Amino acid sequence: MERSTRQRTAIRNLIEQAGRPLSPPEILEGARDAVPGIGLATVYRNIKSLLEAGLIQAVTLPGDGVRYEATTHHHHHHFQCLGCQRVFDVHACPGDLGRLAPPGFEVQGHELTLYGQCPDCRAAAQGRGAAG
Incomplete structure (x- = not known):
C-alpha cells in the first residue's frame, strides 16, 4: 500500500468504525469531519488503495x-433500508442454504x-402518519 496520508487514515478509520457498509458519498461526508477539504476523487483514489491492500472489501447489492x-x-449478511437506502450488517445467518x-x-x-x-x-x- 502507498504511504499513509491523513486522508487515507480518515477514510480507513471511518469505514472500520462505521459498523456498516458505506457508499462513497457517505465516506466523503464522514471523512470531511477529519479532513474538511477532501474531495470525491480523493475518496475514490483511497478506496482503490485500501481495496488493493486488502483492508476493505466491496459490498454489492x-x-x-x-x-x-x-x-x-x-460471514454476515445485509439489511437495506428502503427509506434512506442505508445498508446495515446482519450478523445472523439462516444456516445451510444448500438444502x-x-x-x-x-x-x-x-x-x-x-x-x-x-x-x-x-x-x-x-x-x-400521526400528523396526517
Whole structure:
C-alpha cells in the first residue's frame, strides 16, 4: 500500500468504525469531519488503495451502487433500508442454504439481503402518519 496520508487514515478509520457498509458519498461526508477539504476523487483514489491492500472489501447489492466495509467481518449478511437506502450488517445467518439447491447441485456460498425500514425511517413514517 502507498504511504499513509491523513486522508487515507480518515477514510480507513471511518469505514472500520462505521459498523456498516458505506457508499462513497457517505465516506466523503464522514471523512470531511477529519479532513474538511477532501474531495470525491480523493475518496475514490483511497478506496482503490485500501481495496488493493486488502483492508476493505466491496459490498454489492442488487440494483445498488458499491459500498465498502472493513475486511475484519466474518460471514454476515445485509439489511437495506428502503427509506434512506442505508445498508446495515446482519450478523445472523439462516444456516445451510444448500438444502434449497436443486438435487445434485453444490452450494459454495451465498449472499442474503433483507429489505425494509430502519428505526429512523420507521419513526419518521409513524410521525407522518400521526400528523396526517
